[in-house]
Amino acid sequence: MSQFQKKVELVRTEVLARDVVRLTFDAPDIAAAALPGQFVMIQIVPGQDPLLRRPFSIHQTSSDGSLQILFKVVGRGTKLLAEVKAGEQLSLLGPLGKGFVLGDPDKACLVGGGMGIAPMLFLASRFCRQTQPVQAPTVILGARNRQELEPLLAGFQNLGLEVLAATDDGSLGHHGLVTDVLKGLSLAPGFTVYSCGPRPMMAAINHLCLQEKISCQVSVETVMACGMGACLGCAVPLKAGGYAHACSDGPVFESGDLLWSL
Ligand SMILES: Cc1cc2nc3c(=O)[nH]c(=O)nc-3n(C[C@H](O)[C@H](O)[C@H](O)COP(=O)(O)OP(=O)(O)OC[C@H]3O[C@@H](n4cnc5c(N)ncnc54)[C@H](O)[C@@H]3O)c2cc1C
Ligand code: FES
Incomplete structure:
Protein backbone atom coordinates (compact mmCIF):
# COMPACT_ATOMS: atom_id res chain seq x y z
CA MET A 1 0.00 0.00 0.00
CA GLY A 97 -4.51 2.91 8.26
CA LYS A 98 -6.96 0.25 7.20
CA GLY A 99 -10.24 1.45 5.74
CA PHE A 100 -13.71 -0.02 5.31
CA VAL A 101 -14.19 -3.35 3.55
CA LEU A 102 -16.90 -2.75 0.97
CA GLY A 103 -19.69 -5.30 0.57
CA ASP A 104 -22.87 -5.14 -1.53
CA PRO A 105 -24.09 -1.52 -1.91
CA ASP A 106 -27.75 -2.51 -1.62
CA LYS A 107 -26.99 -4.26 1.68
CA ALA A 108 -24.94 -1.38 3.10
CA CYS A 109 -26.13 1.09 5.70
CA LEU A 110 -23.83 4.05 6.41
CA VAL A 111 -24.29 5.78 9.76
CA GLY A 112 -22.37 8.97 10.54
CA GLY A 113 -22.67 11.15 13.62
CA GLY A 114 -21.14 14.62 14.01
CA MET A 115 -17.70 14.80 12.43
CA GLY A 116 -17.98 11.02 11.96
CA ILE A 117 -19.83 12.04 8.80
CA ALA A 118 -16.43 12.97 7.30
CA PRO A 119 -15.35 9.50 6.06
CA MET A 120 -18.91 8.53 5.10
CA LEU A 121 -19.00 10.72 1.98
CA PHE A 122 -15.89 9.05 0.55
CA LEU A 123 -17.37 5.63 1.37
CA ALA A 124 -20.73 6.53 -0.19
CA SER A 125 -19.08 7.76 -3.38
CA ARG A 126 -17.11 4.51 -3.74
CA PHE A 127 -20.29 2.48 -3.27
CA CYS A 128 -22.05 4.59 -5.91
CA ARG A 129 -19.12 4.33 -8.30
CA GLN A 130 -19.39 0.52 -8.09
CA THR A 131 -22.99 0.29 -9.10
CA GLN A 132 -24.66 3.47 -10.31
CA PRO A 133 -27.56 3.83 -10.70
CA VAL A 134 -29.26 0.57 -9.77
CA GLN A 135 -28.24 -0.06 -6.19
CA ALA A 136 -27.50 2.48 -3.52
CA PRO A 137 -26.50 2.28 0.12
CA THR A 138 -28.80 3.52 2.87
CA VAL A 139 -27.38 6.62 4.58
CA ILE A 140 -28.24 7.88 8.07
CA LEU A 141 -26.57 11.08 9.28
CA GLY A 142 -26.96 12.81 12.61
CA ALA A 143 -25.79 16.01 14.25
CA ARG A 144 -26.81 18.38 17.00
CA ASN A 145 -28.97 20.62 14.83
CA ARG A 146 -29.97 21.71 11.32
CA GLN A 147 -27.15 24.29 11.10
CA GLU A 148 -24.52 21.58 11.57
CA LEU A 149 -26.15 18.89 9.45
CA GLU A 150 -27.67 20.66 6.47
CA PRO A 151 -24.39 21.80 4.81
CA LEU A 152 -23.11 18.21 4.93
CA LEU A 153 -26.06 16.69 3.08
CA ALA A 154 -25.30 18.16 -0.36
CA GLY A 155 -22.35 15.85 -1.05
CA PHE A 156 -24.55 12.78 -0.52
CA GLN A 157 -27.47 14.25 -2.46
CA ASN A 158 -25.13 15.01 -5.36
CA LEU A 159 -24.46 11.27 -5.52
CA GLY A 160 -28.21 10.74 -5.89
CA LEU A 161 -28.55 9.36 -2.37
CA GLU A 162 -31.45 10.00 -0.06
CA VAL A 163 -30.26 10.79 3.46
CA LEU A 164 -32.19 9.87 6.58
CA ALA A 165 -31.38 12.74 8.93
CA ALA A 166 -31.53 12.92 12.72
CA THR A 167 -30.86 15.91 14.97
CA ASP A 168 -30.67 16.20 18.73
CA ASP A 169 -33.06 19.18 18.74
CA GLY A 170 -35.41 17.95 16.01
CA SER A 171 -34.65 20.90 13.72
CA LEU A 172 -33.98 18.54 10.77
CA GLY A 173 -35.23 15.00 10.24
CA HIS A 174 -35.87 12.65 13.14
CA HIS A 175 -35.87 14.28 16.58
CA GLY A 176 -33.41 12.03 18.35
CA LEU A 177 -30.54 9.67 17.70
CA VAL A 178 -29.28 8.01 14.52
CA THR A 179 -29.66 4.73 16.39
CA ASP A 180 -33.46 5.30 16.58
CA VAL A 181 -33.51 5.64 12.79
CA LEU A 182 -31.31 2.57 12.34
CA LYS A 183 -33.54 0.53 14.63
CA GLY A 184 -36.63 1.65 12.68
CA LEU A 185 -35.19 0.26 9.45
CA SER A 186 -35.19 -3.31 10.85
CA LEU A 187 -32.33 -4.30 8.58
CA ALA A 188 -32.26 -7.96 7.62
CA PRO A 189 -29.29 -10.20 8.37
CA GLY A 190 -26.89 -9.92 5.44
CA PHE A 191 -26.69 -6.13 5.77
CA THR A 192 -23.50 -4.42 6.90
CA VAL A 193 -23.52 -1.23 8.93
CA TYR A 194 -20.56 1.13 8.37
CA SER A 195 -20.26 3.67 11.14
CA CYS A 196 -18.21 6.57 12.44
CA GLY A 197 -19.07 8.99 15.21
CA PRO A 198 -18.90 9.54 18.95
CA ARG A 199 -18.00 6.44 20.94
CA PRO A 200 -21.39 6.13 22.74
CA MET A 201 -23.12 6.19 19.34
CA MET A 202 -20.90 3.45 17.96
CA ALA A 203 -21.29 1.38 21.16
CA ALA A 204 -25.08 1.58 20.76
CA ILE A 205 -24.83 0.62 17.09
CA ASN A 206 -22.59 -2.31 17.96
CA HIS A 207 -25.15 -3.46 20.53
CA LEU A 208 -28.03 -3.18 18.06
CA CYS A 209 -26.14 -4.98 15.30
CA LEU A 210 -25.20 -7.81 17.66
CA GLN A 211 -28.87 -8.22 18.60
CA GLU A 212 -30.01 -8.17 14.97
CA LYS A 213 -27.08 -10.38 13.78
CA ILE A 214 -25.91 -7.67 11.39
CA SER A 215 -22.27 -7.19 10.54
CA CYS A 216 -20.84 -3.83 11.60
CA GLN A 217 -17.61 -1.95 10.83
CA VAL A 218 -16.67 1.09 12.90
CA SER A 219 -14.01 3.76 12.45
CA VAL A 220 -12.62 4.70 15.86
CA GLU A 221 -10.92 7.92 16.93
CA THR A 222 -8.14 7.94 19.48
CA VAL A 223 -5.41 10.40 20.27
CA MET A 224 -2.60 9.68 17.80
CA ALA A 225 0.98 10.86 17.89
CA CYS A 226 2.71 9.10 14.99
CA GLY A 227 -0.13 7.53 12.98
CA MET A 228 2.14 4.70 11.85
CA GLY A 229 2.32 2.11 14.64
CA ALA A 230 5.51 3.45 16.19
CA CYS A 231 4.51 5.25 19.41
CA LEU A 232 1.91 2.91 21.00
CA GLY A 233 -0.23 5.96 21.75
CA CYS A 234 -3.43 4.83 20.07
CA ALA A 235 -4.22 1.52 21.81
CA VAL A 236 -7.82 0.28 21.63
CA PRO A 237 -8.88 -2.64 23.85
CA LEU A 238 -9.99 -5.85 22.13
CA LYS A 239 -12.81 -8.14 23.24
CA ALA A 240 -10.48 -11.14 23.04
CA GLY A 241 -7.99 -9.38 25.35
CA GLY A 242 -5.01 -7.23 24.55
CA TYR A 243 -4.93 -4.12 22.42
CA ALA A 244 -4.79 -3.07 18.79
CA HIS A 245 -3.29 0.06 17.29
CA ALA A 246 -6.03 2.30 15.95
CA CYS A 247 -3.59 3.84 13.47
CA SER A 248 -2.21 0.71 11.83
CA ASP A 249 -4.68 -2.10 12.71
CA GLY A 250 -7.57 0.35 12.20
CA PRO A 251 -9.02 2.92 12.38
CA VAL A 252 -11.74 0.67 10.93
CA PHE A 253 -12.51 -2.48 12.91
CA GLU A 254 -15.23 -5.09 13.00
CA SER A 255 -17.22 -3.66 15.90
CA GLY A 256 -17.57 -7.09 17.50
CA ASP A 257 -13.77 -7.34 17.83
CA LEU A 258 -13.61 -4.30 20.15
CA LEU A 259 -14.26 -4.05 23.86
CA TRP A 260 -17.02 -1.49 24.33
CA SER A 261 -17.59 -1.65 28.06
CA LEU A 262 -14.63 0.55 29.08
C1 LIG B 1 -8.19 8.41 12.56
C2 LIG B 1 -8.78 9.72 13.01
C3 LIG B 1 -9.56 10.44 12.14
C4 LIG B 1 -10.11 11.66 12.53
N1 LIG B 1 -10.89 12.32 11.65
C5 LIG B 1 -11.45 13.49 12.00
C6 LIG B 1 -12.28 14.19 11.08
O1 LIG B 1 -12.50 13.75 9.94
N2 LIG B 1 -12.83 15.38 11.50
C7 LIG B 1 -12.61 15.88 12.76
O2 LIG B 1 -13.16 16.94 13.10
N3 LIG B 1 -11.82 15.23 13.64
C8 LIG B 1 -11.23 14.07 13.30
N4 LIG B 1 -10.42 13.41 14.19
C9 LIG B 1 -10.17 14.04 15.48
C10 LIG B 1 -9.08 15.12 15.29
O3 LIG B 1 -7.85 14.49 14.99
C11 LIG B 1 -8.94 15.95 16.57
O4 LIG B 1 -10.12 16.70 16.76
C12 LIG B 1 -7.77 16.90 16.45
O5 LIG B 1 -6.55 16.18 16.45
C13 LIG B 1 -7.77 17.86 17.62
O6 LIG B 1 -6.63 18.68 17.54
P1 LIG B 1 -6.54 20.06 18.33
O7 LIG B 1 -5.11 20.44 18.40
O8 LIG B 1 -7.48 21.06 17.74
O9 LIG B 1 -7.12 19.70 19.73
P2 LIG B 1 -6.32 19.49 21.09
O10 LIG B 1 -5.95 20.83 21.62
O11 LIG B 1 -5.25 18.46 20.92
O12 LIG B 1 -7.48 18.87 21.96
C14 LIG B 1 -8.75 19.54 22.10
C15 LIG B 1 -9.81 18.56 22.50
O13 LIG B 1 -9.99 17.57 21.47
C16 LIG B 1 -9.79 16.26 21.99
N5 LIG B 1 -9.03 15.46 21.01
C17 LIG B 1 -7.75 15.66 20.62
N6 LIG B 1 -7.38 14.74 19.73
C18 LIG B 1 -8.44 13.94 19.55
C19 LIG B 1 -8.67 12.79 18.78
N7 LIG B 1 -7.73 12.23 18.00
N8 LIG B 1 -9.89 12.21 18.82
C20 LIG B 1 -10.84 12.71 19.60
N9 LIG B 1 -10.68 13.80 20.37
C21 LIG B 1 -9.50 14.40 20.36
C22 LIG B 1 -8.95 16.46 23.24
O14 LIG B 1 -9.19 15.41 24.17
C23 LIG B 1 -9.47 17.77 23.76
O15 LIG B 1 -10.68 17.61 24.48
C24 LIG B 1 -9.87 12.18 13.83
C25 LIG B 1 -9.08 11.45 14.71
C26 LIG B 1 -8.55 10.24 14.31
C27 LIG B 1 -7.71 9.45 15.26
S1 FES C 1 -0.42 6.72 16.78
FE1 FES C 1 1.58 6.01 17.19
S2 FES C 1 1.23 3.86 17.33
FE2 FES C 1 -0.68 4.61 16.66
Whole structure:
Protein backbone atom coordinates (compact mmCIF):
# COMPACT_ATOMS: atom_id res chain seq x y z
CA MET A 1 0.00 0.00 0.00
CA SER A 2 1.50 3.34 -1.08
CA GLN A 3 2.00 6.12 1.45
CA PHE A 4 3.34 9.58 0.81
CA GLN A 5 4.70 12.44 2.86
CA LYS A 6 4.11 15.50 0.71
CA LYS A 7 3.95 19.24 0.95
CA VAL A 8 0.66 20.05 -0.70
CA GLU A 9 -1.15 23.26 -1.51
CA LEU A 10 -4.33 24.27 0.25
CA VAL A 11 -6.70 25.14 -2.57
CA ARG A 12 -9.81 26.19 -0.67
CA THR A 13 -11.20 26.71 2.83
CA GLU A 14 -14.96 26.58 3.36
CA VAL A 15 -16.66 27.31 6.66
CA LEU A 16 -19.77 25.12 6.47
CA ALA A 17 -21.19 25.88 9.90
CA ARG A 18 -19.96 27.40 13.14
CA ASP A 19 -16.54 25.81 13.79
CA VAL A 20 -17.06 23.24 10.99
CA VAL A 21 -14.52 23.62 8.20
CA ARG A 22 -13.81 21.82 4.93
CA LEU A 23 -10.36 22.06 3.38
CA THR A 24 -9.48 21.09 -0.18
CA PHE A 25 -5.87 20.21 -0.95
CA ASP A 26 -4.15 19.56 -4.23
CA ALA A 27 -2.71 16.15 -3.27
CA PRO A 28 -2.85 13.87 -6.34
CA ASP A 29 -0.59 11.08 -5.03
CA ILE A 30 -2.42 10.68 -1.73
CA ALA A 31 -5.84 11.10 -3.35
CA ALA A 32 -5.13 8.41 -5.94
CA ALA A 33 -3.99 5.89 -3.32
CA ALA A 34 -6.68 6.62 -0.73
CA LEU A 35 -9.43 4.21 0.28
CA PRO A 36 -12.57 5.09 2.30
CA GLY A 37 -11.89 5.03 6.04
CA GLN A 38 -8.21 5.88 5.70
CA PHE A 39 -6.81 9.09 7.14
CA VAL A 40 -4.03 11.65 6.76
CA MET A 41 -1.76 13.14 9.42
CA ILE A 42 -1.36 16.89 8.90
CA GLN A 43 1.50 19.00 10.15
CA ILE A 44 -0.37 22.16 10.94
CA VAL A 45 2.51 24.61 11.18
CA PRO A 46 6.10 24.20 9.99
CA GLY A 47 7.56 24.92 13.45
CA GLN A 48 7.32 23.09 16.78
CA ASP A 49 4.00 24.31 18.17
CA PRO A 50 1.89 22.27 17.92
CA LEU A 51 4.61 19.68 17.47
CA LEU A 52 2.47 16.68 16.59
CA ARG A 53 0.64 16.10 13.36
CA ARG A 54 -3.16 15.80 13.70
CA PRO A 55 -5.18 12.91 12.18
CA PHE A 56 -8.16 13.55 9.87
CA SER A 57 -10.31 11.12 7.90
CA ILE A 58 -10.26 11.54 4.16
CA HIS A 59 -13.63 13.15 3.40
CA GLN A 60 -13.52 13.03 -0.37
CA THR A 61 -11.11 12.63 -3.26
CA SER A 62 -11.51 13.62 -6.86
CA SER A 63 -9.98 12.53 -10.16
CA ASP A 64 -8.50 16.06 -10.50
CA GLY A 65 -6.15 15.16 -7.63
CA SER A 66 -7.94 17.04 -4.89
CA LEU A 67 -8.42 15.66 -1.40
CA GLN A 68 -10.80 17.06 1.20
CA ILE A 69 -10.98 16.89 4.96
CA LEU A 70 -13.90 18.01 7.11
CA PHE A 71 -13.28 18.96 10.71
CA LYS A 72 -14.52 20.72 13.78
CA VAL A 73 -12.43 23.30 15.58
CA VAL A 74 -11.92 21.77 19.03
CA GLY A 75 -8.50 22.99 20.13
CA ARG A 76 -5.30 24.75 19.19
CA GLY A 77 -4.34 22.57 16.22
CA THR A 78 -7.71 22.69 14.50
CA LYS A 79 -8.02 26.44 15.17
CA LEU A 80 -4.69 27.05 13.43
CA LEU A 81 -5.65 24.70 10.60
CA ALA A 82 -8.85 26.64 9.98
CA GLU A 83 -6.77 29.82 9.62
CA VAL A 84 -4.38 28.51 6.94
CA LYS A 85 -4.81 30.53 3.76
CA ALA A 86 -5.44 29.18 0.26
CA GLY A 87 -2.13 28.93 -1.60
CA GLU A 88 -0.14 27.98 1.53
CA GLN A 89 1.49 24.56 1.72
CA LEU A 90 1.11 21.96 4.46
CA SER A 91 2.79 18.60 4.96
CA LEU A 92 0.39 15.66 4.63
CA LEU A 93 1.27 12.06 5.48
CA GLY A 94 -0.99 9.36 4.09
CA PRO A 95 -3.11 7.60 3.20
CA LEU A 96 -2.79 5.80 6.53
CA GLY A 97 -4.51 2.91 8.26
CA LYS A 98 -6.96 0.25 7.20
CA GLY A 99 -10.24 1.45 5.74
CA PHE A 100 -13.71 -0.02 5.31
CA VAL A 101 -14.19 -3.35 3.55
CA LEU A 102 -16.90 -2.75 0.97
CA GLY A 103 -19.69 -5.30 0.57
CA ASP A 104 -22.87 -5.14 -1.53
CA PRO A 105 -24.09 -1.52 -1.91
CA ASP A 106 -27.75 -2.51 -1.62
CA LYS A 107 -26.99 -4.26 1.68
CA ALA A 108 -24.94 -1.38 3.10
CA CYS A 109 -26.13 1.09 5.70
CA LEU A 110 -23.83 4.05 6.41
CA VAL A 111 -24.29 5.78 9.76
CA GLY A 112 -22.37 8.97 10.54
CA GLY A 113 -22.67 11.15 13.62
CA GLY A 114 -21.14 14.62 14.01
CA MET A 115 -17.70 14.80 12.43
CA GLY A 116 -17.98 11.02 11.96
CA ILE A 117 -19.83 12.04 8.80
CA ALA A 118 -16.43 12.97 7.30
CA PRO A 119 -15.35 9.50 6.06
CA MET A 120 -18.91 8.53 5.10
CA LEU A 121 -19.00 10.72 1.98
CA PHE A 122 -15.89 9.05 0.55
CA LEU A 123 -17.37 5.63 1.37
CA ALA A 124 -20.73 6.53 -0.19
CA SER A 125 -19.08 7.76 -3.38
CA ARG A 126 -17.11 4.51 -3.74
CA PHE A 127 -20.29 2.48 -3.27
CA CYS A 128 -22.05 4.59 -5.91
CA ARG A 129 -19.12 4.33 -8.30
CA GLN A 130 -19.39 0.52 -8.09
CA THR A 131 -22.99 0.29 -9.10
CA GLN A 132 -24.66 3.47 -10.31
CA PRO A 133 -27.56 3.83 -10.70
CA VAL A 134 -29.26 0.57 -9.77
CA GLN A 135 -28.24 -0.06 -6.19
CA ALA A 136 -27.50 2.48 -3.52
CA PRO A 137 -26.50 2.28 0.12
CA THR A 138 -28.80 3.52 2.87
CA VAL A 139 -27.38 6.62 4.58
CA ILE A 140 -28.24 7.88 8.07
CA LEU A 141 -26.57 11.08 9.28
CA GLY A 142 -26.96 12.81 12.61
CA ALA A 143 -25.79 16.01 14.25
CA ARG A 144 -26.81 18.38 17.00
CA ASN A 145 -28.97 20.62 14.83
CA ARG A 146 -29.97 21.71 11.32
CA GLN A 147 -27.15 24.29 11.10
CA GLU A 148 -24.52 21.58 11.57
CA LEU A 149 -26.15 18.89 9.45
CA GLU A 150 -27.67 20.66 6.47
CA PRO A 151 -24.39 21.80 4.81
CA LEU A 152 -23.11 18.21 4.93
CA LEU A 153 -26.06 16.69 3.08
CA ALA A 154 -25.30 18.16 -0.36
CA GLY A 155 -22.35 15.85 -1.05
CA PHE A 156 -24.55 12.78 -0.52
CA GLN A 157 -27.47 14.25 -2.46
CA ASN A 158 -25.13 15.01 -5.36
CA LEU A 159 -24.46 11.27 -5.52
CA GLY A 160 -28.21 10.74 -5.89
CA LEU A 161 -28.55 9.36 -2.37
CA GLU A 162 -31.45 10.00 -0.06
CA VAL A 163 -30.26 10.79 3.46
CA LEU A 164 -32.19 9.87 6.58
CA ALA A 165 -31.38 12.74 8.93
CA ALA A 166 -31.53 12.92 12.72
CA THR A 167 -30.86 15.91 14.97
CA ASP A 168 -30.67 16.20 18.73
CA ASP A 169 -33.06 19.18 18.74
CA GLY A 170 -35.41 17.95 16.01
CA SER A 171 -34.65 20.90 13.72
CA LEU A 172 -33.98 18.54 10.77
CA GLY A 173 -35.23 15.00 10.24
CA HIS A 174 -35.87 12.65 13.14
CA HIS A 175 -35.87 14.28 16.58
CA GLY A 176 -33.41 12.03 18.35
CA LEU A 177 -30.54 9.67 17.70
CA VAL A 178 -29.28 8.01 14.52
CA THR A 179 -29.66 4.73 16.39
CA ASP A 180 -33.46 5.30 16.58
CA VAL A 181 -33.51 5.64 12.79
CA LEU A 182 -31.31 2.57 12.34
CA LYS A 183 -33.54 0.53 14.63
CA GLY A 184 -36.63 1.65 12.68
CA LEU A 185 -35.19 0.26 9.45
CA SER A 186 -35.19 -3.31 10.85
CA LEU A 187 -32.33 -4.30 8.58
CA ALA A 188 -32.26 -7.96 7.62
CA PRO A 189 -29.29 -10.20 8.37
CA GLY A 190 -26.89 -9.92 5.44
CA PHE A 191 -26.69 -6.13 5.77
CA THR A 192 -23.50 -4.42 6.90
CA VAL A 193 -23.52 -1.23 8.93
CA TYR A 194 -20.56 1.13 8.37
CA SER A 195 -20.26 3.67 11.14
CA CYS A 196 -18.21 6.57 12.44
CA GLY A 197 -19.07 8.99 15.21
CA PRO A 198 -18.90 9.54 18.95
CA ARG A 199 -18.00 6.44 20.94
CA PRO A 200 -21.39 6.13 22.74
CA MET A 201 -23.12 6.19 19.34
CA MET A 202 -20.90 3.45 17.96
CA ALA A 203 -21.29 1.38 21.16
CA ALA A 204 -25.08 1.58 20.76
CA ILE A 205 -24.83 0.62 17.09
CA ASN A 206 -22.59 -2.31 17.96
CA HIS A 207 -25.15 -3.46 20.53
CA LEU A 208 -28.03 -3.18 18.06
CA CYS A 209 -26.14 -4.98 15.30
CA LEU A 210 -25.20 -7.81 17.66
CA GLN A 211 -28.87 -8.22 18.60
CA GLU A 212 -30.01 -8.17 14.97
CA LYS A 213 -27.08 -10.38 13.78
CA ILE A 214 -25.91 -7.67 11.39
CA SER A 215 -22.27 -7.19 10.54
CA CYS A 216 -20.84 -3.83 11.60
CA GLN A 217 -17.61 -1.95 10.83
CA VAL A 218 -16.67 1.09 12.90
CA SER A 219 -14.01 3.76 12.45
CA VAL A 220 -12.62 4.70 15.86
CA GLU A 221 -10.92 7.92 16.93
CA THR A 222 -8.14 7.94 19.48
CA VAL A 223 -5.41 10.40 20.27
CA MET A 224 -2.60 9.68 17.80
CA ALA A 225 0.98 10.86 17.89
CA CYS A 226 2.71 9.10 14.99
CA GLY A 227 -0.13 7.53 12.98
CA MET A 228 2.14 4.70 11.85
CA GLY A 229 2.32 2.11 14.64
CA ALA A 230 5.51 3.45 16.19
CA CYS A 231 4.51 5.25 19.41
CA LEU A 232 1.91 2.91 21.00
CA GLY A 233 -0.23 5.96 21.75
CA CYS A 234 -3.43 4.83 20.07
CA ALA A 235 -4.22 1.52 21.81
CA VAL A 236 -7.82 0.28 21.63
CA PRO A 237 -8.88 -2.64 23.85
CA LEU A 238 -9.99 -5.85 22.13
CA LYS A 239 -12.81 -8.14 23.24
CA ALA A 240 -10.48 -11.14 23.04
CA GLY A 241 -7.99 -9.38 25.35
CA GLY A 242 -5.01 -7.23 24.55
CA TYR A 243 -4.93 -4.12 22.42
CA ALA A 244 -4.79 -3.07 18.79
CA HIS A 245 -3.29 0.06 17.29
CA ALA A 246 -6.03 2.30 15.95
CA CYS A 247 -3.59 3.84 13.47
CA SER A 248 -2.21 0.71 11.83
CA ASP A 249 -4.68 -2.10 12.71
CA GLY A 250 -7.57 0.35 12.20
CA PRO A 251 -9.02 2.92 12.38
CA VAL A 252 -11.74 0.67 10.93
CA PHE A 253 -12.51 -2.48 12.91
CA GLU A 254 -15.23 -5.09 13.00
CA SER A 255 -17.22 -3.66 15.90
CA GLY A 256 -17.57 -7.09 17.50
CA ASP A 257 -13.77 -7.34 17.83
CA LEU A 258 -13.61 -4.30 20.15
CA LEU A 259 -14.26 -4.05 23.86
CA TRP A 260 -17.02 -1.49 24.33
CA SER A 261 -17.59 -1.65 28.06
CA LEU A 262 -14.63 0.55 29.08
C1 LIG B 1 -8.19 8.41 12.56
C2 LIG B 1 -8.78 9.72 13.01
C3 LIG B 1 -9.56 10.44 12.14
C4 LIG B 1 -10.11 11.66 12.53
N1 LIG B 1 -10.89 12.32 11.65
C5 LIG B 1 -11.45 13.49 12.00
C6 LIG B 1 -12.28 14.19 11.08
O1 LIG B 1 -12.50 13.75 9.94
N2 LIG B 1 -12.83 15.38 11.50
C7 LIG B 1 -12.61 15.88 12.76
O2 LIG B 1 -13.16 16.94 13.10
N3 LIG B 1 -11.82 15.23 13.64
C8 LIG B 1 -11.23 14.07 13.30
N4 LIG B 1 -10.42 13.41 14.19
C9 LIG B 1 -10.17 14.04 15.48
C10 LIG B 1 -9.08 15.12 15.29
O3 LIG B 1 -7.85 14.49 14.99
C11 LIG B 1 -8.94 15.95 16.57
O4 LIG B 1 -10.12 16.70 16.76
C12 LIG B 1 -7.77 16.90 16.45
O5 LIG B 1 -6.55 16.18 16.45
C13 LIG B 1 -7.77 17.86 17.62
O6 LIG B 1 -6.63 18.68 17.54
P1 LIG B 1 -6.54 20.06 18.33
O7 LIG B 1 -5.11 20.44 18.40
O8 LIG B 1 -7.48 21.06 17.74
O9 LIG B 1 -7.12 19.70 19.73
P2 LIG B 1 -6.32 19.49 21.09
O10 LIG B 1 -5.95 20.83 21.62
O11 LIG B 1 -5.25 18.46 20.92
O12 LIG B 1 -7.48 18.87 21.96
C14 LIG B 1 -8.75 19.54 22.10
C15 LIG B 1 -9.81 18.56 22.50
O13 LIG B 1 -9.99 17.57 21.47
C16 LIG B 1 -9.79 16.26 21.99
N5 LIG B 1 -9.03 15.46 21.01
C17 LIG B 1 -7.75 15.66 20.62
N6 LIG B 1 -7.38 14.74 19.73
C18 LIG B 1 -8.44 13.94 19.55
C19 LIG B 1 -8.67 12.79 18.78
N7 LIG B 1 -7.73 12.23 18.00
N8 LIG B 1 -9.89 12.21 18.82
C20 LIG B 1 -10.84 12.71 19.60
N9 LIG B 1 -10.68 13.80 20.37
C21 LIG B 1 -9.50 14.40 20.36
C22 LIG B 1 -8.95 16.46 23.24
O14 LIG B 1 -9.19 15.41 24.17
C23 LIG B 1 -9.47 17.77 23.76
O15 LIG B 1 -10.68 17.61 24.48
C24 LIG B 1 -9.87 12.18 13.83
C25 LIG B 1 -9.08 11.45 14.71
C26 LIG B 1 -8.55 10.24 14.31
C27 LIG B 1 -7.71 9.45 15.26
S1 FES C 1 -0.42 6.72 16.78
FE1 FES C 1 1.58 6.01 17.19
S2 FES C 1 1.23 3.86 17.33
FE2 FES C 1 -0.68 4.61 16.66
